[in-house]
Amino acid sequence: MARKKLAPARARAPEIHARLVKRYPDAHCALDHEGAFQLLSATILSAQCTDKRVNIVTPALFARYPDPLALSAAKLEDVEDVIRTTGFFRAKSKSLVGMATALVERHGGEVPREMDALTSLPGVGRKTANVVLGNAFGIDEGVVVDTHVSRVSQRLALTKHEDPVKIEKDLVKLFPREQWTMLSHLFIEHGRQVCIARTPRCGECVLVDLCPSARV
DNA sequence: ATCCCGAGGG
DNA sequence: CCCTCTGGAT
Secondary structure (H helix, E strand, O other): OOOOOOOOHHHHHHHHHHHHHHHOOOOOOOOOOOOHHHHHHHHHHOOOOOHHHHHHHHHHHHHHOOOHHHHHOOOHHHHHHHHHHHOOHHHHHHHHHHHHHHHHHHHOOOOOOOHHHHHOOOOOOHHHHHHHHHHOOOOOOOOOOOHHHHHHHHHOOOOOOOOHHHHHHHHHHHOOHHHHHHHHHHHHHHHHHOOOOOOOOHHHOOOHHHOOOOOO
16 A cells, blocks of 8 residues: 655644644643743743643642742742642652752842743753743744654654754744744644654644544 | 653753 | 663553
């Protein structure tokens, strides 16, 4: 069975975006939050953890530590008890308290809006910084590349890389800046519902004819 | 056994 | 580049 040769990524990208927008018109940040500080905290917790699980623990976290000053003064053990079920709880607790302390000491208790300042915070890498910039501040600084975005991009052959930074470089060249933040939500939603890691549901995928990995 | 909106350290 | 950190869901 001859597989139809697909167009290069550059030619498929606009159609991929259009179909996903139509398929997931309500795509949005799945981490419950109010404001940059809460989103920053929730995103630190999201490492190797489902957003659903993060949303279970954050209400208690935000109630107990409503602002950077309160979180900076928290005892690590108390934070660990609240966030334990999200995994990596010792490292995440240190990151949260360290992040809050850095906000108080270096940024007047506010979340900075610059990539360099954000990634200088404890426990904050490029992925987390992109989440905050895009969703709390409305700045399309880059594309959030999490496990879903990585997998979907590879299956669609929009990148040949596995390194998230290299994947992001490929994606920002394929899609216009004003689409970057929403693109992440679209890929994440598609990755969760259809382009699932173990058993992708290619039979119900709106991108089958644009995907070299499709198995129907 | 594998995966989930990663980051830091060696 | 590699490894480690961690619990819950499937």
